[in-house]
Amino acid sequence: MTADEQPSEAAPGVTDAASGAAGAQAHEHETPQAPPRPLLAQDWRRLLRMGAVGATAQMFLALSNMPLRLDDRLLIKPILSFGYLSLLFVPFVVGNRVGHQIKREGIPTHAAGAHEVIGGAVAGAVAGAGVSLMALLLANFDLREPLVNWSPQLADLLAFGNSTGFAVFIWLLLGGLSGAAGGAMRLLRPRIRRVAVTMILTVGLISVMETLVTDLAEGMRFEWLTDRVYARRGGVNWNWALILAAVSGLVSVLARGRVRRTRERIASLEGASRNRANLGLIALTGALLVILPMFTGKLTNELLANVGLFVLLALGLNVVVGLAGILDLGYVAFFAVGSYTAAVLTAATSPRINPELPWFVALIFVVGITGLVGLFIGAPVIRMRGDYLAIVTLGFGEIIRLLFLSDWLSGWFGGSQGIVRIPGAGIFGLASVDGTDPRAVFYLVLAFCALTIYISWRLERSRLGRAWMAVREDETVAEAMGINTVNVKLMAFVVGAVLGSFSGAIFSAKVGSVFPNSFLILVSIVILVVVIFGGMGSIPGVIAGSAVLIGVLGGPRQPGLLAEFSEYKLLIYGALLIWMMLARPEGLIPSVRRSRELHQQEMAQDAWLREQLDEEANGGGSLRASAATS
Numbered sequence: 001m002t003a004d005e006q007p008s009e010a011a012p013g014v015t016d017a018a019s020g021a022a023g024a025q026a027h028e029h030e031t032p033q034a035p036p037r038p039l040l041a042q043d044w045r046r047l048l049r050m051g052a053v054g055a056t057a058q059m060f061l062a063l064s065n066m067p068l069r070l071d072d073r074l075l076i077k078p079i080l081s082f083g084y085l086s087l088l089f090v091p092f093v094v095g096n097r098v099g100h101q102i103k104r105e106g107i108p109t110h111a112a113g114a115h116e117v118i119g120g121a122v123a124g125a126v127a128g129a130g131v132s133l134m135a136l137l138l139a140n141f142d143l144r145e146p147l148v149n150w151s152p153q154l155a156d157l158l159a160f161g162n163s164t165g166f167a168v169f170i171w172l173l174l175g176g177l178s179g180a181a182g183g184a185m186r187l188l189r190p191r192i193r194r195v196a197v198t199m200i201l202t203v204g205l206i207s208v209m210e211t212l213v214t215d216l217a218e219g220m221r222f223e224w225l226t227d228r229v230y231a232r233r234g235g236v237n238w239n240w241a242l243i244l245a246a247v248s249g250l251v252s253v254l255a256r257g258r259v260r261r262t263r264e265r266i267a268s269l270e271g272a273s274r275n276r277a278n279l280g281l282i283a284l285t286g287a288l289l290v291i292l293p294m295f296t297g298k299l300t301n302e303l304l305a306n307v308g309l310f311v312l313l314a315l316g317l318n319v320v321v322g323l324a325g326i327l328d329l330g331y332v333a334f335f336a337v338g339s340y341t342a343a344v345l346t347a348a349t350s351p352r353i354n355p356e357l358p359w360f361v362a363l364i365f366v367v368g369i370t371g372l373v374g375l376f377i378g379a380p381v382i383r384m385r386g387d388y389l390a391i392v393t394l395g396f397g398e399i400i401r402l403l404f405l406s407d408w409l410s411g412w413f414g415g416s417q418g419i420v421r422i423p424g425a426g427i428f429g430l431a432s433v434d435g436t437d438p439r440a441v442f443y444l445v446l447a448f449c450a451l452t453i454y455i456s457w458r459l460e461r462s463r464l465g466r467a468w469m470a471v472r473e474d475e476t477v478a479e480a481m482g483i484n485t486v487n488v489k490l491m492a493f494v495v496g497a498v499l500g501s502f503s504g505a506i507f508s509a510k511v512g513s514v515f516p517n518s519f520l521i522l523v524s525i526v527i528l529v530v531v532i533f534g535g536m537g538s539i540p541g542v543i544a545g546s547a548v549l550i551g552v553l554g555g556p557r558q559p560g561l562l563a564e565f566s567e568y569k570l571l572i573y574g575a576l577l578i579w580m581m582l583a584r585p586e587g588l589i590p591s592v593r594r595s596r597e598l599h600q601q602e603m604a605q606d607a608w609l610r611e612q613l614d615e616e617a618n619g620g621g622s623l624r625a626s627a628a629t630s
Contacts, residue, residue, distance in 0.1 A: 016516075018487065020419045042115065042118065042119050043119075046098065047119055047122050047199060048126060049100060050097065050098055050127075051122070051123040051124070051129075052093035052126060053094070053129025053218065054090045054091055054093075054123065054124070054126065054127025054130065054175075055126060055128075055129055055131075055133070056130060057127075057130075058087055058090050058091075058128070058130040058134075060356065061087060061090070061131070061279025062087070062131065062134050062154065063134075063147055063150070064568070064571070065150065065154065067081070067086055067087055067154070067157055067158075068149075068151075068153055068154050068157055069081035069564060069567065069568075070082035070085075070564050070565070071083030071084070072233075072564070073235070073562070073564045074231060074233055074234050074235025075203075075204065075207045075236070076207070076233045076235055076236055076237075076238050077231040077233065077234075077236070077237055077238060078238070079238055079286065081235070082562075082564070083157070086180050087131060089178075090125040090127055090183070091123070091125075091128055091176075091183060092124070092178045092181060092182040094123045094127050094176065094179055094182065095121065095123055095124040095179025095180060095181065095183045096120065096182030096183060096186065097182075098119045098179075098183065099112065099115075099116040099119060099120065099125045099183055105347065112186045113187070116183040116184070116187060117180050117183045117184050117187070119183060120179040120180050120181075120183020120184070121176045121177070121180035121183065122176070122180050123179050123180050124175045124176050124177070124178050124180060124182065125173075125175045125176035125179065126175070126178015127175050128172050128173075128175015128176065128178075128179075129171070129172060131167075131171040131175070132167065132168040132171045134158060135164055135167035135171065136153075136164060136168060138150065138154060138158070149271045155167075158171070170542050171219065180301055189413075191256075195249050195252050195253060196249075198248055198249060198252040199245040199246075199248050199249045199252075200245075202248035203236060203241050203244055203245050203248075206229070206244055207235055207236050208561055209561060210230055210234060210235075210561075211294075211299065211300070211303075211561055212300055212303075212561060213226060213230075214226045214230065215297045215299060215300040216292075216295055216296055216300070218297065219295030220295050221297055222556070229244075230426045231427060240335075259457065265301050284627025286450070290446070292304075293439045293442055293443070294439075301441075302438040303551060303559075303560070304442045305438050305442040305510065306554075306555060306558040307547055307550050308442060308445030308446060308449055309445060309503050309506065309507060309510075310526075310530060310546045310550045310621050311543055311546045312448060312449060312452055312499065312503035312541065313331070313335060313451070313500055313503045313523075313527045314513050314531050314542045314543075314545065314546050315452045315456055315499055315542055316334070316452070316496045316498075316499030316500035316502075316503075316532050317331050317496060317500070317528065317531050318456065318536065318542050319456060319459065319468075319492055319496045319499065320493065320496035321528065321531055322536035322537035322594075323459075323465060323468040323469060323492065324462060324471055324472055324488070325468075325471060325473075325475075326389065326489060326492055327386070327389060327474030328389075328393045328493075329386075329391075329393050329397065329524050329525070329526060329528065330379075330393040330397025330398070330521075331397070331527055331528075332401070332519050332520070332524040332527075333377065333396060333401070333519075333522040334370055334373065334374060334396045334500035334504070335500050335503060335504045335523065335608070336400055336401060336404060336504065336516075336518075337369065337373050337400065337497075337501065337504065338366050338370050338501030338502070338503065338505050339500070339503025339504035339505065339507050339508040340404060340413055340502075340504075340508075340514055341365060341369050342359070342363070342505040342508045342509065343422045343508045343513075344419065344420075345365055345366075346358075346359055346362050346423055346509070347419055347420075347421060347423065347488070348421070348423075349419060349420055349421045349422075349585070350414075350419055351410070351411050351412060351413070351414050351419075352411050352412050353412070356423075358527065359425040359426045359427075359505070360425075362505070366501050366505045367498050370498055370500070370501035371494045371497055371501075373497050374493045374494045374496065374497025375490060375494055377393070377396045377493065377497075378490050378494070379490065380491035381396075382486055382489050382493070383486065392408045394524075397521055397524055400519075401519050401520070401521075402516075404516045404519070405516040415516075416515070418513055418516065419513065419514050420510050420512070420513040421512065421513070422511075422513060423516070423611055424509050424510075424512075425444060425506065425510075427444070433509065433510075434509060434510060434512060434513055435510045435512060441510050444506060448502045451502075452502065453539055455495075455499070456499075456539055457539060458538075460537075464488070464491060467483050467488045468488060468492055469537075469593065470483055472491065472537075518557070520556065522555070523556050526549075526550075526555060526556055526573070529543065529545075529549065529576070529577060530546050530549050530550065531545065532545075532580060532587065533548070533577070533580055533587065533588055534546070534548075534587055534588050534589060534592065535586060535588055535589050535591060536586075537590075538587060538590055538591040538594065541587045541588055541590060541591070544588055544589050545587070545588060549573070549576075553565055553566075553569045553572060553573075554566055554569060
């Protein structure tokens, strides 16, 4: 999104209500509304082009075997499964995007009308033709040798168990209807659209979080309710889907005013009042996280523990990437060093050194050794920038893994055999936390997450944190202002390494063994995706990114709520990254400072528009003259 597309939209958390109203007024002045287009006055070339893109996407999804693999996971029984949803979602998006108009200063935009629905239906039908073509090809050709997913089962799925002719017709029809629904979304008023989206997301979230909801209901003795809401094969029963949608829509309508007033009241707080509000919210969240595992089973607690481990890793990488702006693709090296150091110092089966130290004593050595490794990795490459630094850190990450795997150091770290029978984390001699008790592991992870969040928060507001952000914005200017950029970047490496070592030490105690193949470069990439998706430099964003990506899709080797998506998680990660770069580069929950950096041009243009409106209100009329000239 560029400043030309929406010049009146400022970064979240930057402007107040008055400036937002001024921006809306500027938007009204600069983008006058034209009458709706006639039904047949369509940009047919654009319709066909976007429809062809949708058809290609649907054929790709079909050949990836996603519809067939996900067909067993129902979303709404017996109406919709995740497999068919993956195909129907494409024409819906295409139909919705066909009516998108780029808003430019002084150029009128057409009001939404019936032409949106017609255009969406045409583009959706063209997209659905991709599935129709796939059904024809599957019925008449055998291309299984180059395309491994080319199978009669896929043909039967696309035809709904009927003939090929039926498949051709039904996907043209479904594509047109889905595209028309996407176009019709533009006809709804913003408030009604928000309610509709809330209803859809509520049903989807309840279905996705089936494992968590049923586990929590069993702990709270509400099995009778979940037995009615969910079907035996999974998914929400269609009648309860309607009830949940209606209730969520009603709540959205009734609570919207209160939520808006509460948000405005919190945003208006300053100084000690704002700090008290933040502390209250943190205390409420902490209490919820402490109480929640008491009512859930081992499966949910294991999932929460895995999410917590990735939160620790993402918080450490957030210091390096989000605050200091150093693209580190070898962050898994610190995770590996922390795990192996804790294993060597606590396990009796360590090949050469086995002091069998208590876990908390060993953690002191883990912090010191990992900090030295961070210093060792950062010192020779710290003067590099951009892609060169990323490639070098990627190489160091692989070097560390190969050293643990090598026969040269097998006498110290076990080589490919790793280190096994690692004792649990002893908590001051009172208990031993290991993988047999996921609830205790989660509480240990939660304690270290709280410590890491506090450290990150304090560092971000310290002089060192401000130096990191100055280096992130422009290293040359920061150096000219007197900041020792070498020392500052080295400190970022060391702090990130120490925070990442916490997760490694807990991981070795939780699993009870460490092997080199647990520290592949894919772990670094997944952690980086979490930081980018959540919001670089934002602590709440990093936590939310870990909960969404790791909790729902799962980690490199850890299952999530949607275990069926494990084969396609990297594909989904890539699609999410592309969407974030195009639509929301600041992340899911961005920091205010980062938003200002990314939207600086839009904010400057907003300020100019407000100035022109003030002059026009005083009789200047310069905005109209500027619009007429452009």
